[in-house]
Amino acid sequence: MDFIKTQTYHNLARGFAGECQAGMRYQLTAKAAMKQGYEALANVVRSIAKNETNHARVFFEQMLQNGGSRDDVHIDAHYPFHAGTLEENLRFAMADEEAEAENVYPSFAKIAREEGFGQIALKFEQIAKVESHHRIIFNYLAEAFKDGSLYAAERPMLWICSECGYMSAVRSVSGRSRSASSLHERSSLKNAAFLRRISGDQRRLSYEKEQQQGECRKAERQECAERSEQREELRQAESQRL
Ligand SMILES: [Fe+2]
Ligand SMILES: [Fe+2]
Secondary structure (H helix, E strand, O other): OOHHHOHHHHHHHHHHHHHHHHHHHHHHHHHHHHHOOOHHHHHHHHHHHHHHHHHHHHHHHHHHHHHOOOOOOOOOOOOOOOOOOHHHHHHHHHHHHHHHHHHHHHHHHHHHHHOOOHHHHHHHHHHHHHHHHHHHHHHHHHHHHHHOOOOEEEEEEEEEOOOOOOEEEEEEOOOOOOOHHHHHHHHHHHHHHHHHHHHHHHHHHHHHHHHHHHHHHHHHHHHHHHHHHHHHHHHHHHHHHO
């Protein structure tokens, strides 16, 4: 079968375009967050934008490896072009990640497997897992942003500024002051507080991600072994016929 005529090739192209767009949308969200003084939030969103760029690279490489270089690839697809306030953008991102994780990439994986491209199916599945983690992070950001808990704790705790190392034991670090120095201090604390909470979540998520990647690698090895067994059986059947 000519690879470029398969639905899987088309889906890789759709995935590539979608990931590039998501990466750009998140960069714009990060820029808006920076403008509003939420530097740490911007850093988290920017790191997710970087993940999307890497997903785009994975799809692009699969297209090149299996279909070669092409000058004119037609893509028939729908993409989101929504934008709003910072909180709305976090919620849009959460919904987009959910759609990718639960519908888009699982269906692409199913089609790839049906068309006989097991390795590409695994790529779609691995990326779907990451998107489900992105959904969790965006959900957390949107909820915490809404209820004002991004930079607050139930009890006084030690916050360390990631910029200057300033330490302070406080319960809440939200709010702004007219004094320039105080504004800087409070703003740094806000970001430090946020970083502290997010980094815990990220450590847990990256642990889960590693576990899942390990499972995917195991499945990949198993698929490879099954294929070589099948090849061996075919070879033996052929030699018996001769
Ligand atoms: Fe992605
Ligand atoms: Fe994502």
